[in-house]
Amino acid sequence: MASFDSYKASASRWITFIDSEFYPDYLDEAKVVYGSVLEQFATLVGEVHSSADLLTRISQEPNPSRTQLLRVFRKYVSPDTSVEMLKRKNKIPEIIAEFGTRFRSLETVKQNLLSRPDPDEAMMAVLYEYKSRGQKGYELTEAFFLWFNKTFGDDYKIQGPPRAGRDVMLNEVLPNFESRIPADFLISRPDKTPLVLGFARYDSDRGGAQEDDRTGGNRDKVTEIRKYASEKKVPLKVLFLNDGPGLTLGSMWNDYAALETYGQGDVMVCTLKMLDSRLTREWLES
DNA sequence: CTTGTCCATGTGGCTCCCAG
DNA sequence: CTGGGAGCCACATGGACAAG
Numbered sequence: 001m002a003s004f005d006s007y008k009a010s011a012s013r014w015i016t017f018i019d020s021e022f023y024p025d026y027l028d029e030a031k032v033v034y035g036s037v038l039e040q041f042a043t044l045v046g047e048v049h050s051s052a053d054l055l056t057r058i059s060q061e062p063n064p065s066r067t068q069l070l071r072v073f074r075k076y077v078s079p080d081t082s083v084e085m086l087k088r089k090n091k092i093p094e095i096i097a098e099f100g101t102r103f104r105s106l107e108t109v110k111q112n113l114l115s116r117p118d119p120d121e122a123m124m125a126v127l128y129e130y131k132s133r134g135q136k137g138y139e140l141t142e143a144f145f146l147w148f149n150k151t152f153g154d155d156y157k158i159q160g161p162p163r164a165g166r167d168v169m170l171n172e173v174l175p176n177f178e179s180r181i182p183a184d185f186l187i188s189r190p191d192k193t194p195l196v197l198g199f200a201r202y203d204s205d206r207g208g209a210q211e212d213d214r215t216g217g218n219r220d221k222v223t224e225i226r227k228y229a230s231e232k233k234v235p236l237k238v239l240f241l242n243d244g245p246g247l248t249l250g251s252m253w254n255d256y257a258a259l260e261t262y263g264q265g266d267v268m269v270c271t272l273k274m275l276d277s278r279l280t281r282e283w284l285e286s
Numbered sequence: 287c288t289t290g291t292c293c294a295t296g297t298g299g300c301t302c303c304c305a306g
Numbered sequence: 307c308t309g310g311g312a313g314c315c316a317c318a319t320g321g322a323c324a325a326g
Contacts (some may be wrong), residue, residue, distance in 0.1 A: 131320080136294085
């Protein structure tokens with residue numbers, strides 16, 4: 001079995017690109033999605049008497065438009081009030097009391113609104129940039145589930161959310177497993193013997209800068225799972241499904257290769273394109 | 287139906303270190 | 307002295323889901 005490390009020389013051929021939209025192509029769609037929200041925001045601004053008033057009015061709107069109006073509110077009136085604060089409807093009076101003095105005055109907001117082109121494509125683009133956050137990871141796991149069921153669906157079972165949803169909690173699926181480690185999927189025999197615990201991640205950029213301790217974190221998972229497997233004498237292995245151009249950056253490839261070595265045969269790191277040659281029945285049963 | 291939580295990836299400031 | 311790689315941290319939106 002070729003190691004993950006041995007693919008490094010031709011790394012770019014082994015990663016999968018999940019398409020993103022180009023600028024300015026998405027402006028038309030952004031207009032469809034956000035045009036009416038911006039109009040509604042302008043209307044509300046015209047109806048209220050203060051910035052605090054505006055927030056109160058917005059908080060009375062039903063979702064999904066409330067959430068979008070709040071985003072616009074943050075941009076024009078109060079960049080310091082985080083989403084998490086504004087998400088909770090009944091906290092709004094408290095927010096006004098604590099942060100209201102930092103709100104931009106309604107007069108200034110009105111002037112700024114008037115100074116913008118109508119429709120305001122810049123604002124729409126800003127809002128749209130966040131629209132598909134998180135989707136690529138779901139596409140990766142979904143592609144894996146499809147591949148797995150096509151290839152092994154008759155003989156093995158895979159469980160876990162194909163896209164969004166609650167992770168597989170290891171302490172819930174493995175008898176007497178003590179840590180509360182979340183996994184993305186679990187592969188088992190028809191007789192329910194667990195064979196593989198899977199962790200998936202798509203890295204677009206910067207190799208997962210938001211969670212850089214995860215090389216260490218992954219190591220800890222491996223240590224714990226292997227300890228369990230040897231104590232309970234079960235053929236449990238770990239699969240890291242990692243993909244995306246971020247893998248080719250910096251030390252990422254080496255880090256994952258080292259993780260595989262650390263696993264001494266019980267750990268495999270794979271991109272989607274390696275599945276056919278590496279994720280074999282032999283490995284599942286090893 | 288509404289709300290809060292969990293999970294996903296993206297963005298960028300900051301510090302440390304080292305090569306040139 | 308400068309610039310960039312790398313790791314650390316904080317914070318962003320949105321879909322799915324569970325609970326009320």
